[in-house]
Amino acid sequence: MRRRRHERGRLPRGAQLRRRLAGTRRLPRAEQRLRHLRAPRQADRRPLARPQGRGLRDAGPARGRQRRPRPARGARRGRPAGQDGRRADARRGRHVPPRRAHQRRRRDALPRRRGGRNLARARPRAAPGARTARARPPGRGRDRGGARARRGVRRRAPRPAQRRRRHPPRRALRPRLRHTHPATRRAGGTTARRTRGGGRGPRRGSGHCARHPARRRARHGTGEPPMTTATTVTSTPATDAPRPTTMAAALNRALRDAMTEDPAVHVLGEDVGTLGGVFRITDGLAAEFGEQRCLDTPLAEAGILGAAVGMAMYGLRPVVEMQFDAFAYPAFEQVVSHVAKMRNRTGGRLPLPLTIRIPYGGGIGGVEHHSDSSEIYYMATPGLHVVTPATVPDAYGLLRAAIASDDPVVVMEPKRLYWSKADWSPESPEPVGPIGRAVVRRPGRSATLLTYGPSLPVCLDAAEAAVAEGWDLEVVDLRSLVPFDDETVAASVRRTGRAVVVHEAQGFAGPGGEIAARVTERCFHHLEAPVLRVTGFDIPFPPPMLERHHLPGVDRILDAVARLQWEAER
Structure with a gap:
């Protein structure tokens, strides 16, 4: 049997080797203080709490027969003893996240292979039309050796003179425009292209365009002044013309x-x-x-x-x-x-x-x-x-x-x-007047179409189509739903004797019910037929393929007007 050594003082009640461990100095996130609802398990009430050590105390030299050394009973392998209690919970934090909300687009990091390398120092800006001294010929690879050099294959040294003649050095970046500034043109009308070694004739294909003026106009545009590299945007003078x-x-x-x-x-x-x-x-x-x-x-x-x-x-x-x-x-x-x-x-x-x-x-x-x-x-x-x-x-x-x-x-x-x-004309807009005024968009005598918002163009088209049927429809744009212009609406309905309310909302308990009630209350003795409504169906907005059938159209409006005229003709 393994002999136990005498330890002074009271033994802890819990299954632990030392006294309770000290708490962490600082939590990763600030948390609200909560009560510890579990029963205390610490037997001794000594005030000091010793910090966690690296290992167990040395028990001294062994005496007599000893078993093979094993880990302490109840200890977890691979993880040191920690503080009792729950860990820090991010949801109980009292602070907002350290990063602010994205006010703009996220700045994407540059690609690691191309854009992530060290960039050279900024060079002085070249004059318009000038060429860079060290420029790679167009259409060449990124590095001088290419794949052959990376594989270790030796290549024959190029002949400088012939290589430069076959591949002229690349020019500085310029806007890809067909015309240049008039000052850089030649007297004969052809565009001069300056090179480092002297002048050069017009680019290939210019003669073909010169023989076909229509194609030249399609390619190069009309005879407007050409654009230059340095473009200045100037505002057009304000005008009152619509x-x-x-x-x-x-x-x-x-x-x-x-x-x-x-x-x-x-x-x-x-x-x-x-x-x-x-x-x-x-x-x-x-x-x-x-x-x-x-x-x-x-x-x-x-x-x-x-x-x-x-x-x-x-x-x-x-x-x-x-x-x-x-x-x-x-x-x-x-x-x-x-x-x-x-x-x-x-x-x-x-x-x-x-x-x-x-x-x-x-x-x-x-x-x-x-x-x-x-x-x-x-x-x-x-x-x-x-x-x-x-x-x-x-x-x-x-x-x-x-x-x-x-x-x-x-x-x-x-x-x-x-x-x-x-x-x-944005510079001289027409005054609309105070809120709560309707307006007659199209005068008529047969019936009144009361509408607003997106249904107004449909009602105007229906009024034009009704002319072929012999009906003269008046279209009233409400503009203001609250407050409601009862005077303009009542005057129009009293003049025509019939009214149709048109809107995209549902028919049951929709805006048309309130509008029809107000018209009936004020124009009851002038109405020759009941007030009808042409509205959207009592369903949520359908998919795009069915939306045209859901919204009020010209045919549905003319059918409602025909019902009003049938009552009068009978």
């Missing part, structure tokens, strides 16, 4: 003009800075006004709108961009609980000048997660103004009016009309 402009450009101009006139206007959203937004509505704003006024935010719509509420309460005028209509649903709680109720909660003492831009509608094949008509949710929320432009001038005017308003405004922008063009 020119073709897209709705996206009009919205961008509205944001730029608002930020120029009022330093309190800030734009924030996902990818609105360097990228310029999903539809490039905010393109160039970060470069012109800085990242402090055009803020790129994380992918958290509720946090974006919550930050905008605080900015508006502070006195700023934030403009929030939601990438798509379906992406705005996580932020709807902020809209209902704070955005729509803040002014009423404070008795009008605290205005909330906040603008929310939401692209909506179909026509892009985005299916249910990128295409939706959610205007009814914001219409049914008291305290919000809801506007939707359908033309280029209205896009500029309604957005400027929304930013200038002291009330929260939701601007529903039709995605399918972003790239529609119209003649418009």
Whole structure:
């Protein structure tokens, strides 16, 4: 039997060789202090805790018969004894990650083989048209020996004179343009190409183009002044003449003009800075006004709108961009609980000048997660103004009016009309007027088509097609859903006696039900037929192959108008 040596003092209750080990000096991450809920196992209450040693104490010389030395009973092999308790948990940390969020694109590392090597010092910039002294002939390999030299195969030394004649040295980089500056042309009209050894004739193939003027014009372009190496971009003088402009450009101009006139206007959203937004509505704003006024935010719509509420309460005028209509649903709680109720909660003492831009509608094949008509949710929320432009001038005017308003405004922008063009002068835009005014786009006498946003072009096409049937349709663009222009709508319906509401949202409990109810209440004695609706079906937006059948079209609108006329003819 192995003899045990006497140790003074009390023995520990746990199965360990020494007293409890000292705790680590510093955890890798700061953690919240938690109570130790397990029962204590330390028998002796001595205050000092000895640190962990490298090994066991020397027991002295062995006496008598001894067994073969073995590891201590209960010890783990390959790992020293550690501190009791759990390890550090990263999820309980109180600090944010050390690296900041990616405000721009990730900087990709250079390839290890080509770009990762040491670069030579910067050389002085060569004059335009000059050649570099040491340049590799075009089409040659990267190194002088090539694969033969790497394999150890000796090659015959080239003859310098003949080699230089066969492979002229490469010239300095120049723009690949067919024409050069007029000052470098010869008197005969051919382009002079300067070389280190003297002049050289026109490049091969120029005579062929000279014999065929049409091909020369197709290759080299028209007779406009040629471009040079140093190109200077000059802005064109401002003109009041209308020119073709897209709705996206009009919205961008509205944001730029608002930020120029009022330093309190800030734009924030996902990818609105360097990228310029999903539809490039905010393109160039970060470069012109800085990242402090055009803020790129994380992918958290509720946090974006919550930050905008605080900015508006502070006195700023934030403009929030939601990438798509379906992406705005996580932020709807902020809209209902704070955005729509803040002014009423404070008795009008605290205005909330906040603008929310939401692209909506179909026509892009985005299916249910990128295409939706959610205007009814914001219409049914008291305290919000809801506007939707359908033309280029209205896009500029309604957005400027929304930013200038002291009330929260939701601007529903039709995605399918972003790239529609119209003649418009950005230097002298026409005033749209206050929010809450409808406009008659096409006068008529047979029936009234009440529409807004992406359905306006469809209604105008239907009105033109109805002429062949003998119907003269009037088209009213609502523009503002909240507040609603009852006067303009009622005057049109009283004049025609019939009304059809057209929109892309669902028919059941959609915007058309509220519009039809208001028309019936105010024009009941003037109606010759019930108010009909042409809407999207009561389903989520279908795939692109079926989207054309889901959205209101010309045929469906004419069928509804025919039902109204049939009631009158009978």
